Amino acid sequence: xxxxxxxxxxxxxxxxxxxxxxxxxxxxxxxxxxxxxxxxxxxxxxxxxxxxxxxxxxxxxxxxxxxxxxxxxxxxxxxxxxxxxxxxxxxxxxxxxxxxxxxxxxxxxxxxxxxxxxxxxxxxxxxxxxxxxxxxxxxxxxxxxxxxxxxxxxxxxxxxxxxxxxxxxxxxxxxxxxxxxxxxxxxxxxxxxxxxxxxxxxxxxxxxxxxxxxxxxxxxxxxxxxxxxxxxxxxxxxxxxxxxxxxxxxxxxxxxxxxxxxxxxxxxxxxxxxxxxxxxxxxxxxxxxxxxxxxxxxxxxxxxxxxxxxxxxxxxxxxxxxxxxxxxxxxxxxxxxxxxxxxxxxxxxxxxxxx
Ligand SMILES: *Cc1c(COP(=O)(O)O)cnc(C)c1O
Numbered sequence: 001x002x003x004x005x006x007x008x009x010x011x012x013x014x015x016x017x018x019x020x021x022x023x024x025x026x027x028x029x030x031x032x033x034x035x036x037x038x039x040x041x042x043x044x045x046x047x048x049x050x051x052x053x054x055x056x057x058x059x060x061x062x063x064x065x066x067x068x069x070x071x072x073x074x075x076x077x078x079x080x081x082x083x084x085x086x087x088x089x090x091x092x093x094x095x096x097x098x099x100x101x102x103x104x105x106x107x108x109x110x111x112x113x114x115x116x117x118x119x120x121x122x123x124x125x126x127x128x129x130x131x132x133x134x135x136x137x138x139x140x141x142x143x144x145x146x147x148x149x150x151x152x153x154x155x156x157x158x159x160x161x162x163x164x165x166x167x168x169x170x171x172x173x174x175x176x177x178x179x180x181x182x183x184x185x186x187x188x189x190x191x192x193x194x195x196x197x198x199x200x201x202x203x204x205x206x207x208x209x210x211x212x213x214x215x216x217x218x219x220x221x222x223x224x225x226x227x228x229x230x231x232x233x234x235x236x237x238x239x240x241x242x243x244x245x246x247x248x249x250x251x252x253x254x255x256x257x258x259x260x261x262x263x264x265x266x267x268x269x270x271x272x273x274x275x276x277x278x279x280x281x282x283x284x285x286x287x288x289x290x291x292x293x294x295x296x297x298x299x300x301x302x303x304x305x306x307x308x309x310x311x312x313x314x315x316x317x318x319x320x321x322x323x324x325x326x327x328x329x330x331x332x333x334x335x336x337x338x339x340x341x342x343x344x345x346x347x348x349x350x351x352x353x354x355x
Contacts, residue, residue, distance in 0.1 A: 001351065001353070002351045003247060003248055003249040003287065003288075003331055003351070004246060004247060004248040004249070004286075004287065004288045004292060004293075004344075004349070004350050004351070005246070005247055005350065005351040005352070005353055006244060006245070006246050006247075006336075006344045006345065006350050006351070006352050006353065007244075007245045007246075007247070007353045007355060008041075008043075008044070008243060008244055008352060008353065008354050008355065009240075009242070009243045009244075009245075009355045010043060010044065010047045010243075010354055010355065011355070012227075012240035012242065012243035013044060013047055013048065013224060013225060013240075013243050014047050014048070014050060014051050015239075015240055016223065016224045016225070016227055016239045016240055016243075017031075017033070017047070017048045017051035017052075017053055017224045018051045018052070019238065019239065020203075020220065020223055020224060020239075021051055021052050021053055023206075024206070024218065025052075027206075027211075027213065028213075028216060029206070029211075029215065029216055029217065029218060030054070030055055030216060030217045030218075031053050031055065031217075031218060031219075031220050031224075032055040032056065032057045032077055032079075032196070032217055032218070032219045032220070033045075033048050033053045033055065033056050033057070033220060033221070033224060034056075034057045034058065034079065034199070034219050034220060034221035035056055035057070035058045035063060035067070035221070036058050036059040036060060036063065036079070036221065036342075037221045037222070037225060037338060037341055037342045037345070038225065038341070038342075038345050039063060039345050039346060040058050040060070040063035040064070040066060040067050041345070041352075042066075042067065042070055042071075043354050044225075045067060045071070045074070046071075048224065049074075054075060055075050055077065055217070056074055056075060056076050056077070057076065057077040057078070057079040057219055058076065058077075058078070058079065059078070059079050059080035060080070061078060061082070061086050061089045061090065061093065061094070064076045064078060064093050064094060065089065065093050068093050075095045075096075076093070076094055076095055076096075077094065077095065077096040077097060077098065077122070077219075078090055078094045078096070078097040078098065079098050079219060080098070081097075081098055081099060081100050081101065081104070081124065081132050082097060082099075082104065082108075084104060084107065087104070087107055087108050087111045088111050088115075090108060090111075090119070091108065091111045091112045091115050091117055091119050092115070094119075095120060096120045096121065096122055096155060096156075097119070097120075097121055097122070098121070098122050098124050098132070098158060098196075099121045099122070099123055099124065100123070100124045100126075100132045100133050100134055102142055102145055102146070105121060105146055105149070105152060106145075106149065108121070108152060109149040109150065109151045109152045110151075112151035112152065113150065113151045117151065118151055118152070118153050119151060119152055119153070120153045120155040121146070121152055121153070121154060121155065122155055122156040122157065122158045122194060122196050123139070123142065123143065123146065123154060123156070123157050123158070124157075124158050124159060124160065125139055125157055125158070125159050125176065125177060125180065126159070127159045127161065127167075127173040127174075127176050127177070128161065128167045128173055129160060129161040129162065129166075129167040130167075131160055132160065133159060133160065136176060136180070139157070139180055139184075140180075140183060140184070140187060140188070143184055143188055143190070144188060147188060147190060154190070154192070155192075155193050155194050156192055156193055156194025156195060156196055156217070157177055157180055157181065157184075157192055157194075157195060157196070158177070158194070158195065158196030158197070158217070158219075159173070159174075159176075159177055159196070159197065159198060160198065160199065161173060161198060161201065161202075162198070162199065162201035162202075162231035166231065168201065168231065168232070169197075169198050169201050169202040169204065169205055170205075171205065171210050171212070174197050174198070174202070174205065174211065174212050174215060175212060177195050177197060177212075177215070178195065178212050178214045178215070181195060181214065194216060194217050195214055195215050195216055195217065196217040196218070196219060197211070197212075197215035197216075197217065197218055198215075198218060198219070199218065199219050199220065199221065199222070200220055200221060200222040200223040200229050200230075200231070201229055201231035201232055202215075202218055203218065203220070203223055203229060203236070204229060204232050204234070206218075207236075207237075221338075222338050223236055223239065225243060225244070225338075225341065226241060226243065226244065226336070226337065226338060226341065227239030227240050227241035227242075227243075228241055228337070230337060230338055241335065242335050244335070244336040244340075244341045244344075245301070245333050245334065245335060245336070246288075246293065246298065246333065246334045246336055246340065246344050246350070247331040247332065247333040247334070248286040248287055248288035248315065248331060248332060249286060249287050249329060249330070249331050250284045250285070250286060250326055250327070250328055250329065250330050250331070250332065251285055251286065251287045251328070252283075252284070252285035252328075253282070253283070253284050253285075253319075253326060253327070253328055254282075254283060255280050255281065255282050255283070256280065256281065256283050257277070257279075257280055257281075258275070258276070258277055258278045258279060258280070258281050258318075259275050259276070259277035260275055267309075267311070268311045268312060269290065269311075273309075281318050281320045282318070282319045282320040283308070283316060283317065283318060283319070284316070284317045284319045284326060284332065285314050285315070285316055285317075286314070286315040286316075286317065286332060287313070287314070288310075288313075288314075288315050288350075289310050289311055289312045289313035289314050289315055290310055290311065290312055291312045291313060291347070291349070292343065292344060292347040292349050292350055293336075293340050293343045293344045293347065293350070294339040294340055294342075294343050295307060295309075295310045295315050295340075296339075297336065297337040297338065297339040297340035297341075297343075298334035298335070298336060298337070298340050299334055299335045299337065300317070300332065300333075300334050301333045301334065301335060302322055302324055302332070302333075304319075304321040304322040304323060305317050305318070305319055305321075305322055305332065306318040306321075317332065
């Protein structure tokens with residue numbers, strides 16, 4: 001097997017999907033499974049479909065196009081607010097899209113008109129994380145304009161937290177959406193069908209019985225793929241957390257000093273590092289680097305191994321304390337956290353193996 005390789009255990013992903021789907025559907029909450037972290041991989045999408053999930057979402061129109069060519073009837077939401085230059089594709093390939101700019105929505109209406117289609121949108125509301133979304137005070141005026149458009153259907157409102165400014169989902173910030181839904185009904189006589197309440201980090205409110213019952217959609221990637229909620233820094237109880245295992249080969253194994261010798265500059269990525277002398281150590285160099293994966297998001301399966309750092313093509317480990325005897329040519333394996341999964345899935349140098 002050509003290393004480095006990423007082993008993907010589909011049965012673990014299916015187990016997580018079935019579990020979450022059962023828990024959420026009990027409370028009439030739909031999952032939109034977010035595929036951007038796995039490049040909209042078809043094997044994974046088909047596995048998640050088997051678990052009964054019907055809605056899918058991705059940030060990249062190219063990913064959605066690819067899936068639709070293979071699975072034309074799949075329901076897909078574009079979850080990154082679109083570029084002006086991709087609006088024709090949005091109308092053509094997406095069942096829903098998240099939106100936050102009235103001018104873009106108006107243009108989308110024109111494109112939908114040209115194609116004789118109605119396009120469904122979910123208006124994003126910024127409840128504090130300061131990524132995408134209309135400010136709360138602007139929601140009603142914006143919606144009044146949207147409701148004038150013939151070829152746009154306002155299907156829902158949504159919000160995103162926990163991604164950019166790491167604001168946590170809370171009872172208060174999800175309540176904002178529910179209040180808005182009622183205001184829209186009272187002032188615009190319009191009933192919103194969907195409240196897309198958040199991502200994996202919002203499941204914490206659900207597990208604590210704090211999620212407002214009017215939230216009826218969650219956009220989920222990490223919980224199903226990795227069984228964890230990294231914004232809240234928790235593993236999800238009873239979920240499989242090791243569906244993605246990355247392995248790379250040892251190309252140097254030597255006992256060397258821990259303190260570099262010579263005058264210190266910046267490393268290959270512009271960082272200045274501090275070093276502590278803790279004597280000579282057994283070091284392994286792996287043939288994988290920052291070009292392939294965000295190494296900070298890897299956890300060695302052998303927990304006596306310490307990741308010391310890396311450069312574009314090398315990763316350096318301290319294996320002194322390990323009870324395993326490693327040899328040149330052996331592979332060392334790591335559990336992937338989200339950004340390691342995302343980058344190694346995207347690296348053309350990493351072989352993907354489905355189990
Ligand atoms: C990535 C993303 C998600 C999914 O987040 P997870 O943490 O993987 O559940 C949901 N919504 C939007 C807008 C996203 O960009």
